Amino acid sequence: MNAAVVALAIAGAILVATIAFALYSIRRIRMDPQQYIVGGRSFGALLLWILLAGEVYTSFTFLGAAGWAYGRGAPAFYILAYGTIGYVIGYFYLPDLWRIAKERRLLTSPDFFQARYGSAVLTTAVAVLQFLLIIPYVTLQLTGVQIVLSIAGYGHYNATVAVAAAFALVVLFTFTAGLHGTAWASIVKDALVLGAVVFAGIVLPLHFFGSFGALFDRVLASSPHWLTLAHGSAPFGTNWYISTVLLTSVGFYMGPHSIAAVYSAKSGDAIRRNAIYLPLYQIVMLLVFLAGFTALVVAPGLKGPAADQSFLLVVQRYYPAWILGLIAGAGCLAALLPASAQLIGASSVFAKNVLGNAVWTRALVIVIAAGAFVMWVYWKQTLVDLLLLYYNGVTQFAPAFILGLYWKRANAWAVGSGIAAGEIAAFYFWHHSTQLWGINPGFFALLINLAVCVAVAFARRTSE
Amino acid sequence: MRFLLAALSPLMLTFAVPLANTLQPRVFGFPFLLVWIVFWVAVTPLFLYFVYRMERRT
Numbered sequence: 204m205n206a207a208v209v210a211l212a213i214a215g216a217i218l219v220a221t222i223a224f225a226l227y228s229i230r231r232i233r234m235d236p237q238q239y240i241v242g243g244r245s246f247g248a249l250l251l252w253i254l255l256a257g258e259v260y261t262s263f264t265f266l267g268a269a270g271w272a273y274g275r276g277a278p279a280f281y282i283l284a285y286g287t288i289g290y291v292i293g294y295f296y297l298p299d300l301w302r303i304a305k306e307r308r309l310l311t312s313p314d315f316f317q318a319r320y321g322s323a324v325l326t327t328a329v330a331v332l333q334f335l336l337i338i339p340y341v342t343l344q345l346t347g348v349q350i351v352l353s354i355a356g357y358g359h360y361n362a363t364v365a366v367a368a369a370f371a372l373v374v375l376f377t378f379t380a381g382l383h384g385t386a387w388a389s390i391v392k393d394a395l396v397l398g399a400v401v402f403a404g405i406v407l408p409l410h411f412f413g414s415f416g417a418l419f420d421r422v423l424a425s426s427p428h429w430l431t432l433a434h435g436s437a438p439f440g441t442n443w444y445i446s447t448v449l450l451t452s453v454g455f456y457m458g459p460h461s462i463a464a465v466y467s468a469k470s471g472d473a474i475r476r477n478a479i480y481l482p483l484y485q486i487v488m489l490l491v492f493l494a495g496f497t498a499l500v501v502a503p504g505l506k507g508p509a510a511d512q513s514f515l516l517v518v519q520r521y522y523p524a525w526i527l528g529l530i531a532g533a534g535c536l537a538a539l540l541p542a543s544a545q546l547i548g549a550s551s552v553f554a555k556n557v558l559g560n561a562v563w564t565r566a567l568v569i570v571i572a573a574g575a576f577v578m579w580v581y582w583k584q585t586l587v588d589l590l591l592l593y594y595n596g597v598t599q600f601a602p603a604f605i606l607g608l609y610w611k612r613a614n615a616w617a618v619g620s621g622i623a624a625g626e627i628a629a630f631y632f633w634h635h636s637t638q639l640w641g642i643n644p645g646f647f648a649l650l651i652n653l654a655v656c657v658a659v660a661f662a663r664r665t666s667e
Numbered sequence: 668m669r670f671l672l673a674a675l676s677p678l679m680l681t682f683a684v685p686l687a688n689t690l691q692p693r694v695f696g697f698p699f700l701l702v703w704i705v706f707w708v709a710v711t712p713l714f715l716y717f718v719y720r721m722e723r724r725t
Contacts, residue, residue, distance in 0.1 A: 277700060277701075280700065280701060280704050283704050283705065283708050284680040284681065284684075284704055284707075284708070287676065287677075287680060287707075287708045287711050288676075288677040288680060288681070290711070290715075291673050291674075291676065291677055291711065291715065292677075294673065294715055294718070295670075295673070414696060415695065415696050415697060416693070416695065416696020416697075417696070418696075419693070419696055419697065419698060420696070423690070430690060430698040430700065430701065431688050431689060431690055431698065431700050432684070432685075432688050432700070434685075434688075435685075441684060441685040441688060444684060445681045445682060445684065445685075448680065448681050449681060452677075475719055475722075476719070478715060479712050479715040479716050479719060480712060482708055482709075482711040482712050482715075483709075483712055485708050486705065486708065486709060489701075489705055492701075
């Protein structure tokens with residue numbers, strides 16, 4: 204009981220202190236929609252690095268990556284690769300996207316469709332679709348907070364109440380501070396998460412096994428094929444690995460909150476320098492895998508979603524409450540700050556491109572957060588399934604952005620039909636759990652999207 | 668040239684992975700597949716930096 208109080212108090216203090224620090228840092232900024240949604244396009248390479256890292260590396264990335272290492276083994280390595288390739292692709296096209304956003308004063312992801320393709324119908328349709336896709340993602344962050352807080356409470360408390368309190372705090376903070384606040388709070392989050400991950404990925408394995416080699420020997424002793432991929436078309440084999448890495452790296456920046464982060468850059472050069480350094484953050488994921496493998500040997504037997512709790516349970520069982528509290532604090536921030544960026548993203552898309560005025564963004568943050576919380580309480584499990592659809596779903600916007608930037612012939616009909624075909628295919632494959640040659644079905648959806656887009660672009664030209 | 672330079676680590680992290688998909692040789696005890704992936708992730712900033720320098724000069 205006492206241990207739970209200590210751990211939860213530390214986690215709570217971290218959350219409050221981080222918010223206070225962020226509010227202090229931005230006290231001189233006057234909020235208009237441009238400041239609120241894209242930080243006044245003022246972020247240099249470093250703050251941009253921290254904001255993007257703050258968005259990309261969510262508690263679900265950490266818990267999920269450890270869970271994959273624990274529950275699946277080598278397929279988890281795809282997480283290292285896809286982010287890295289996403290940054291390389293982004294290095295080339297994001298500065299061009301940023302330049303257009305700056306010239307045309309774009310605020311949201313659908314704004315690009317209005318500016319480039321000039322179709323109000325397409326823009327609104329894209330806005331509604333993005334909004335629907337991102338809501339499950341926001342609510343899933345709440346599940347991340349719940350896992351962290353229920354472990355920090357040693358199972359003594361009803362975590363739903365704690366989750367509600369933490370989320371309410373962050374929503375009020377988001378309402379007040381906008382994207383500036385999220386970026387500054389991410390500074391604290393990244394530092395704490397780095398500490399937590401070094402502890403979990405280096406201290407834990409060395410404590411239990413003495414060396415990393417000994418850790419891997421123990422993993423291999425019980426499962427000899429755990430650290431290599433299955434061949435070809437086997438489930439989670441090399442075909443799956445390659446197609447998943449390609450798919451997810453193309454879709455890496457396609458969430459509306461990530462596009463807003465790109466717009467928030469001070470210059471194209473800041474984006475390029477940022478892309479150079481971001482792959483270094485990926486190395487952190489290696490440590491998360493090590494934590495997952497350690498948990499597999501120390502606390503085997505967790506099945507399904509419970510694998511995500513693996514390394515937190517090891518910390519809870521073998522270490523003092525204050526260490527668990529620090530890690531839980533980092534974990535809460537790692538869930539709530541991405542939720543904050545996603546809330547701003549979802550609200551701005553709905554306000555600007557569906558309701559027609561960006562000034563509604565702030566009020567919508569509260570409304571959408573309340574809605575997301577209610578959905579989370581009632582439909583937790585359904586939302587987890589929907590998240591699989593999120594990645595495949597947002598990736599379908601990639602051809603519209605990339606062809607739009609570099610191919611004059613791309614037009615509203617072409618990208619509209621491409622997105623429609625891609626989304627329908629992604630939904631169909633998801634619904635029927637289609638598998639072909641072990642390839643990730645979202646990859647086929649993206650190819651269908653691209654083919655339809657190019658075909659319609661040529662057909663429209665010949666008919667004119 | 669700069670696209671080639673930038674494309675190298677993405678290729679090594681995708682299509683070359685089936686060739687690196689082995690346990691041996693272990694490097695400091697780490698399985699080879701993991702070493703391969705971490706190596707190409709770690710050198711990517713270097714390649715992107717070269718690309719950046721080349722763009723700056725032109």
